[in-house]
Amino acid sequence: MSEVFNYAKLRGRIVEKCGSQASFASKTGISVVTLTQKLKGRVAFRNDEILRMAKVLDIPTSNIPDYFFCIEN
Secondary structure, eight states: OOOBBHHHHHHHHHHHHSSSSSHHHHHHHHHHHHHHHHHHTTSSSHHHHHHHHHHHHTTTTTHHHHOOOOOOO
């Protein structure tokens, strides 16, 4: 069974730092559709994407699990 992740904290950080998911997608070089699929858990985040996104969002490497690997209860 695969885990379901909760991206609420990540969504909040995206709005806080970029204003919108569209702006964030543009800054990270992915399409809005792809970002939406990832945030809905339909498509997994790749490691290189996580690192690039963390940099755009000013998330320290040590805090990445809090944003990308929070397991849904």
